[in-house]
Amino acid sequence: MSDENPADEPACSRRGNIGTRTVEPGSADGARKKVTILGAGIAGLVAAYELERLGHDVEVLEADARPGGRIHTRRFGTGPDAPYAELGAMRVPEEHHHTWHYIREMGLAGAVRTFETLLSHDETYLTTRSGHLRRRDAAPVLVDEFTQQLTHSQYSSNTVLFGAWLAALSDAIAPTEFRANLDDSLHHELLDLVEETDLTPHLVGSARDQIDLHGYFAENPHLRTSSSGRLARFLHDVINETSPELIRLAGGMDQLVHRLVERIRGRITYGQQVVGIGQRGDHTELHVRDGDTTSTRRCGYVLCTIPFSVLRRIPLTGFSAAKQDLIRQMRYWSATKVAVHCSAPLWERDGIVGGASSGGGRIRQMFYPARDETGRDGAILMASYTMGNDADVLGEMTPERRHAVVLEEAGRIHPELHAPGTVRDVVSSAWGEHPFTLGAGVTRWGKDSAECERERELAQLPEGRTFFAGEHCSSTPAWVDGAIESAVQAVAAIDAHAGHPAPTAATRSGVAR
CATH class of the missing domain: 3.50.50.60 (FAD/NAD(P)-binding domain)
Structure with a gap:
């Protein structure tokens, strides 16, 4: 832009x-x-x-x-290069013109950088019933698990692939209470519409077993507008949260x-x-x-x-x-974030530089810092980002208990977190419990x-x-x-x-x- x-x-x-x-x-x-x-x-x-x-x-x-308010950048140190965690707002979609205006108005356009998501890198992890798999390797397992949930199998292989990837994003992003009421709409209402379209141009990845969801929905906007209110809202949020056109402010949103x-x-x-x-x-x-x-x-x-x-x-x-x-x-929904100050970007040993993983369990999404966000004073792993009732589960714990739970689960993906000297500090923000917000948003x-x-x-x-x-x-x-x-x-x-x-x-x- x-x-x-x-x-x-x-x-x-x-x-x-x-x-x-x-x-x-x-x-x-x-x-x-x-x-x-x-x-x-x-x-x-x-x-x-x-x-x-x-x-x-x-x-x-x-x-x-x-x-x-709910823009809260937590800094680990006082120097200009001190690592930081966004315990509140952390990204801006391209279509949010009001925010873009004030970024320019306040002289911050030079700090704009790409914000990377679950779909940004093949090296990050997705949660499946078979455990945590690299995104590049996950398609066969996702398709198998999704097929088992379908009550009938008249859909084409491409439609099933589409449903499997969208379900994986739902598992990562949508709160548990919402996902429980979404399955019927996703499995039938949406797949019936998708079956009538050509997915071939939107197959991506080295094995062409991934779906370019953003390109697909941009080419088929009627799928969102013709969906029921709950499903349409879900599609809008998933597309926004995994968009390749999200940005962040290097140096902190604050x-x-x-x-x-x-x-x-x-x-x-x-x-x-x-x-x-x-x-x-x-x-x-x-x-x-x-x-x-x-x-x-x-x-x-x-x-x-x-x-x-x-x-x-x-x-x-x-x-x-x-x-x-x-x-x-x-009605307000909660959001809870738990950030870990690590002595070094240990995930880079797995080839992960930026983006996000789906942690499953109680931690949901896990975000890694971009290369420009790590330095001599360590790196920040957003080890857990949850919403809705998932956020309440963590938010209602004491901070000590919350941090212990997140470290234990995050350690299943990155065992190095349990090594002595790796974790310097853990901080969190439970917006549903904060007395001046009592929720992350409507x-x-x-x-x-x-x-x-x-x-x-x-x-x-x-x-x-x-x-x-x-x-x-x-x-x-x-x-x-x-x-x-x-x-x-x-x-x-x-x-x-x-x-x-x-x-x-x-x-x-x-x-x-």
Whole structure:
């Protein structure tokens, strides 16, 4: 992707443009507004940056001791070459134009590198019932295991090969509870459609026993659009998570966070936990805990980026019943990551440089650092990345137990992990247990597109002078791009607000049901 093409940037992100309107600094209605932003995650920081560019006054209150929210780069040392682990967001799909814009805007285009996945290298491992096999050797076993699951065998050998590889990705990526309900759709609904297409051009590998899934779905987009809601959501996520066009930021994703913080003039105050929100018509009342002290603040405008998983535990007054119902009901999935600081990149002895393996058991995906991410101070193995109920299993353990379990299972693939002096440190993040997130992101798996859009609209709809942003208010939940998208839309709404009561979920027709 070119770093010089402004036509690729979303119009809503360019200076002076919010949405499709061109505005002058000082607000669309001529009023300079004072906006209190709750949360210094990426949504809150982007909103603060854009509101200040439009001439508004901003303050940011953050409950945690650091900015970034679910962007969390953990560094093992203080030097510029110290190894690091992405305990939160770690990759950006090519199609996420909002994120790409701010990467460029913050001067980070030179740090863009390819992010490698389960499908990037033949030397990495896949889990099968026969044990861990190199990806290049796995096809015959995957096909045999998949064939045994089919209730009828009228499919061509290429269709069965397709199903076997997609099932292998499902086993690696999808949470256990989701996979249990996916098999019927995958085995019949999707394979019936695939059987009607020509897979031959998409056979790859030295033995032509692998499938170029991304090329195939790009050529046959109707397979995704005609699938049921649950299956369509799964296909979208699998294609995104294993795309050859994902990128990372060399040096850490938190660079985007720190560049934004440096650009924001207003005060960002940490350790400020919101414990009550009241909508009072012409202002919003906040109850904020700072250590052992709780204070009450009267705010002209509030932008709340607090995840609904946390917001549902906070007393809310003056909010519509429809909004409060959605806050209580919105479903979040967990994610748990366990990173191991190793004295050396021991996996390179197996010919593995980057990419990912499927660990199976409780560890699910395992990611290896790229060559530029290893150095004299060792290397970081993302030994376990789990989602959903798989993440809860690890997340609910004590950190000590969690780390021991992951090291034991990862050692089945890489026995060198058990050698004395190999492991220097182990760290983890269980987002489902973190008090200021209580989840890694919203999940809309199993919902059709109309239902997803209704939920998004209601989530973002303001309550008086309290506006909302965060990935839960976006069309791309659980991704950085969704958080940024929602922030840009909230900035436009705040900037355009002329002081009269904003529509709420209870008053705006066609949204609340």
